[in-house]
Amino acid sequence: MTKPVPTSPSTIGNSTDPDLGRRLEHSHNGVAHSLPSVSQSLVELYRETPPVLAPDGTQVGPFPAGLTPADGVTLYRWLLLGRVFDEKAVHLQRQGRMGTYPPLVGQEAAQAGSAYALHPEDWLIPSYRDHLAARMRGLSFRYTLMYWMGIEEGNRIPDDVQVFTTAVSIGDQLPHATGAALATQLLHEKRAFIVYFGDGATSEGDFHESLNFAGVYRLPLVYFCQNNQYAISTPRTRQTASATIAQKAIAYGFPGERVDGNDVFAVYDAVHRALERARAGEGPTLVEAVTYRLGPHTTADDPSRYRSKDEEEIWAKQRDPLLRLRRFLQSQNLWTDEDEERARAEAVAEVQQEIAAAEAAVQEAKRHPEQIFDHTFAKLPLYLQRQRQEFLTVTRGDNGQS
Ligand SMILES: Cc1ncc(C[n+]2csc(CCOP(=O)(O)OP(=O)(O)O)c2C)c(N)n1
Numbered sequence: 001m002t003k004p005v006p007t008s009p010s011t012i013g014n015s016t017d018p019d020l021g022r023r024l025e026h027s028h029n030g031v032a033h034s035l036p037s038v039s040q041s042l043v044e045l046y047r048e049t050p051p052v053l054a055p056d057g058t059q060v061g062p063f064p065a066g067l068t069p070a071d072g073v074t075l076y077r078w079l080l081l082g083r084v085f086d087e088k089a090v091h092l093q094r095q096g097r098m099g100t101y102p103p104l105v106g107q108e109a110a111q112a113g114s115a116y117a118l119h120p121e122d123w124l125i126p127s128y129r130d131h132l133a134a135r136m137r138g139l140s141f142r143y144t145l146m147y148w149m150g151i152e153e154g155n156r157i158p159d160d161v162q163v164f165t166t167a168v169s170i171g172d173q174l175p176h177a178t179g180a181a182l183a184t185q186l187l188h189e190k191r192a193f194i195v196y197f198g199d200g201a202t203s204e205g206d207f208h209e210s211l212n213f214a215g216v217y218r219l220p221l222v223y224f225c226q227n228n229q230y231a232i233s234t235p236r237t238r239q240t241a242s243a244t245i246a247q248k249a250i251a252y253g254f255p256g257e258r259v260d261g262n263d264v265f266a267v268y269d270a271v272h273r274a275l276e277r278a279r280a281g282e283g284p285t286l287v288e289a290v291t292y293r294l295g296p297h298t299t300a301d302d303p304s305r306y307r308s309k310d311e312e313e314i315w316a317k318q319r320d321p322l323l324r325l326r327r328f329l330q331s332q333n334l335w336t337d338e339d340e341e342r343a344r345a346e347a348v349a350e351v352q353q354e355i356a357a358a359e360a361a362v363q364e365a366k367r368h369p370e371q372i373f374d375h376t377f378a379k380l381p382l383y384l385q386r387q388r389q390e391f392l393t394v395t396r397g398d399n400g401q402s
């Protein structure tokens with residue numbers, strides 16, 4: 001099913017470097033010694049997932065075990081829901097009804113293919129762009145909207161939803177995932193965790209500490225990197241000199257797999273196998289889903305300042321994950337224009353209902369900007385007391401005695 005793909009053999013595995021042994025001998029003060037041999041074939045830890053759908057929707061590989069073309073219909077509905085939500089959320093922000101918002105457009109297949117592989121007992125640990133994945137795990141969009149509308153109720157996840165809170169601080173969620181997976185292991189529970197993060201997060205110390213620990217303790221954890229080519233304006237090529245992100249797993253002693261993140265079936269395949277490994281006690285896996293952020297980093301960003309229209313068009317017109325899956329389904333007579341219309345209308349209805357619920361919650365919460373001064377310190381430091389006073393004077397014209 002998968003083939004080992006050597007990236008740079010002479011630097012990865014000593015088995016592929018015939019000179020290495022000779023160079024290591026006599027390396028210290030002329031005293032002959034040799035290193036213990038590496039038992040694991042390092043190159044075999046790296047995989048590329050075989051594609052299932054070509055960008056034009058043609059099937060080029062077998063379906064992953066357990067999936068049928070009919071699953072494609074369910075998955076397509078999810079992809080469409082994600083896109084409709086995204087469109088509406090951006091409009092809300094543009095209308096001044098939401099502070100800021102990080103769009104997921106372009107990453108629907110990566111999120112849906114991975115979340116679809118989870119079992120009910122598994123946990124999903126998101127970053128801040130994983131609205132569709134979280135929704136698939138039962139987190140209503142109203143929570144995502146409340147969060148970005150600025151009320152903390154958005155991060156109060158219902159007890160029956162196995163999704164962690166939104167993590168905006170880059171990489172923070174990775175050690176959390178490690179800890180949660182360790183707890184599950186200590187409790188002998190049969191469940192897996194999947195943690196979502198971006199290409200930029202792989203430069204954080206948290207990423208390396210988390211992977212190192214998980215590798216040593218063989219934790220039931222899937223690291224799911226959506227490599228969307230950018231960390232705000234920093235392109236992937238400036239993020240790391242590694243040829244791939246998946247290969248970083250080799251350093252921590254567990255498999256890394258690179259998959260076309262816009263091929264929803266291939267993503268499912270890679271994540272499904274990684275979760276099975278985790279549940280079977282075989283340890284973590286790093287999955288790199290290669291995708292593209294079609295929108296801005298957030299609604300406060302202007303991508304035209306750091307990337308070309310030509311580049312965007314290639315991904316939008318030739319590699320759109322929705323178009324790819326829809327073309328496939330249509331070629332199988334599994335999807336019609338009427339299906340599309342109906343599914344879109346259903347998605348719009350759901351999202352509108354969620355927007356209404358979120359806006360009602362914001363009204364009810366009766367938050368005021370000065371409350372940002374209230375919950376960090378037991379006793380507000382003098383300089384913040386002054387800022388609060390100044391804020392109240394400017395915005396309300398009162399003396400701040402309230
Ligand atoms: C610790 C930390 N440093 C910097 C930031 C500012 N910041 C917000 S998003 C972002 C880029 C993250 O890129 P990536 O991990 O690729 O995720 P993406 O936004 O592409 O999904 C940065 C640097 C932050 N939120 N947290």
Ligand SMILES: [Mg+2]
Nearest residue numbers: 198199230231
């Ligand atoms: Mg990124």
